[in-house]
Amino acid sequence: xxxxxTILYVDLYDNPLTERKGDYTGKVAITGTLRNADIASRIVxxxxxxxxxxxxxxxxxxxxxxxxxxxxxxxxxxxVGQYLPTVSGAFEGExxxxxxEIHHLSVSFTMGxxxxxxLAAARVETRTAxxxxxxxxxRDALTGETDGAIASGSxxxxxxxxxxxxxxxxxxxxxxxxxxxxEPIAMRAITHNNPSELTVLLPTLEEGEYTLSVTTQFSQSHxxxxxxxxxxxxxxxxGTDEGGGTPGGV
Numbered sequence: 001x002x003x004x005x006t007i008l009y010v011d012l013y014d015n016p017l018t019e020r021k022g023d024y025t026g027k028v029a030i031t032g033t034l035r036n037a038d039i040a041s042r043i044v045x046x047x048x049x050x051x052x053x054x055x056x057x058x059x060x061x062x063x064x065x066x067x068x069x070x071x072x073x074x075x076x077x078x079x080v081g082q083y084l085p086t087v088s089g090a091f092e093g094e095x096x097x098x099x100x101e102i103h104h105l106s107v108s109f110t111m112g113x114x115x116x117x118x119l120a121a122a123r124v125e126t127r128t129a130x131x132x133x134x135x136x137x138x139r140d141a142l143t144g145e146t147d148g149a150i151a152s153g154s155x156x157x158x159x160x161x162x163x164x165x166x167x168x169x170x171x172x173x174x175x176x177x178x179x180x181x182x183e184p185i186a187m188r189a190i191t192h193n194n195p196s197e198l199t200v201l202l203p204t205l206e207e208g209e210y211t212l213s214v215t216t217q218f219s220q221s222h223x224x225x226x227x228x229x230x231x232x233x234x235x236x237x238x239g240t241d242e243g244g245g246t247p248g249g250v
Contacts, residue, residue, distance in 0.1 A: 006122040011129040013161055026126065027134060030233030036060055070107060081112040104145065132219060135160040135232045138212060141199070150236050152205045155191070158198040158214070160230070165193055167217025169227045174200050176210040179235060184213070195220070207239035 009029040034042075040055035066076045066083070076083040089103035111119075139146045141155035150156060158174070165172055175184040189201035195218065212232040217224040 006118070008119075008122040008124050010124055010126045011134075012126055013129045013132070013134050027129075033233075033235065036063070077112070079112060079114050081115055082110045084108045084110070104143070133160065133162040133214060133216065133228060133230045135163060135212070135214060135230055138232060138234070138236065148234050148236050150202060150205075150210075150238055152202055152238060154202050156187075156200050156202055158200070158212070159196065160198075160214075162195055162218055162220065163198055163214050163216065163230070164195045164218040165190060165198070165214070165216050167223050167227060169215075169217055171227050171229075172215050172217060174198060175213050175215070176202075176205070176236070177213065178206075179209040179211055185210075205238045208237070210236045210238065212236055 009031075010026040011029050012024040012026055015023040015025045036056050036059040037052075039059060040052045043055050044050055044052045062078075066078070069076050070083060070085045073085060075085075084107065086106050086108050087098075087103055088106065089099075091103070135158055137146055137159045138148075138150075139157040139159070140150050141157050142151055143149070143154070165174065174187040174190065176187070177184040185203065185205070187200040187202070190198060191201060192199035198214070212234075213229055214232075215227050215229040217227050
């Protein structure tokens with residue numbers, strides 16, 4: 001029996017960096033998020049002799065050991081790829097100490113054989129983006145980090161296309177929604193409001209994970225009758241224990 005072909009959708013957006021007509025950029029359509037519980041459930045459906053709780057616990061233990069190894073300066077290689085601890089920021093002098101206010105530890109990622117093969121085997125289908133707006137990156141202005149970690153009271157710099165907040169619809173704005181459930185939190189203080197960049201002042205937020213969304217009636221030529229929304233696919237995390245991740249990186 002032939003295996004089902006995986007379909008990967010790529011949404012096409014107008015390229016804001018060129019005036020050439022018909023020039024578009026592609027962005028992979030994110031169809032969801034897989035956490036350890038979801039991965040364990042998928043394994044059980046394929047191999048019913050394993051208990052989901054056991055698999056989930058093993059995955060959690062594996063995550064902990066990988067994180068410990070990286071914090072010890074080891075590279076980690078698994079079935080997805082290779083992880084390498086890195087440091088950024090300039091050091092003055094050959095014996096300069098590490099300063100967490102200047103230097104930042106992170107992790108780089110290189111795809112492994114299994115991931116390369118599965119991506120190569122996927123059927124890619126392109127389509128016109130249903131929304132003319134897109135968020136490309138989110139940066140915490142206080143730390144300069146783009147890894148999904150954000151801090152209460154910091155400025156959040158949102159880069160993208162056609163993200164300027166415009167129009168009088170009450171649903172317009174920048175919102176953070178707790179992934180665990182709850183009402184969207186509106187960002188009241190928008191200090192920069194441009195088509196390619198928004199800067200918002202984060203209120204006091206409880207520790208946890210959040211989903212960022214932008215809703216606006218802005219377009220390059222006129223104010224739209226109906227608002228449109230873009231949901232950023234990277235989970236943003238308030239707290240010091242863990243961060244999210246940027247698409248295509250760690």
